[in-house]
Amino acid sequence: MLRPLVLIAALLAVSISALAEQCPPLLQGELTKLRSQETIDLCQTYAGKPLVVVNTASFCGFTPQFKGLEALYQRYKGQGLEVLGVPSDDFRQEADSSEETAKVCYVNYGVTFNMSEPQRITGAEAIPLFRELAAQSRAPRWNFNKYVVDAQGRVVASFSSQTAPDDPALLAAVEQAIASQN
Template sequence: MLKRWLAVPVLMMACGAVALAADCPPLLEGQLPKLRVKESIDLCQRFASKPLVIVNTASFCGFAPQFKGLEALYQRYKGQGLEVVGVPSDDFKQEAKTGEETAKVCYVNYGVTFTMTEPQKVRGPDAVHLFKILASQTSAPKWNFYKYVVDRQGKVIANFSSLTKPDDADLITAVEQALASRP
């Protein structure tokens, strides 16, 4: 009798994990290593059903001061569920040579508290899965600090060039639209 009693919760947990995996949008399949921490981010577990701003970054790009604006955007809307994900990349030859340098720029120089990953490929056939899906829904980043606003279902609702600052009215409108979306 005790075995049967224990089997029910275990079976329910297993079914729940399968249901969660089935509910994960293609955009959030997989993992990415977190910047300067020996852990990976399970994208589905961490970001499923959350509105997102995903941006490819570069420490030595002229647009790097946008880190401050991205942090302000995150602080303004995180209480409503917004997540900002920064993905450093050297695809445009402007990223630091080490994760330590990247972390210093993000965390020390700009006070970033939103999620940052280790540097990744964001363009072409070697791009990480996340950016392959972003590109398939819209377009690949044309330069550093290309921004994607993603709704709670994992669909890109808007993308913005490097020239668009994080406090731009159109970007804010897209973020608020993503926040209003239902899972």
């Protein structure tokens, strides 16, 4: 009776191993959604898709960029683009509570793309996603850094806080990432 269970366990181990190999390092892991018990499985949600990752903060001079990021998402989501916002207090400008962060994102700016719970994004305590973003480009130096990732999980461009979501260079990088799906 144990033999079929051993076989099933072996097949599951091989399947899990194969999935990990197919998932680029950048997308290995999970994040908890903002104001939710749900998680975002980065590989399952974003593998094979172009992605813009942004570290955000509720009380930064660049916070109005949420409006432009939402417009970017709406403009390109039909072509497969995903956007992931990752709030962080690493630069001391994030709200004290997830409720307040959610209000800024969802109520004040109408964000519909995925937002995670606040995370560490710099230094030795940075979450794996941001360690890999930094390894492929550079670590965030302030809030609202934008990383454009192609469908293979590679950073094709990164932009500073000063780069608006409708900047021609950022749009060109997004279109390059979208083209990588094919």
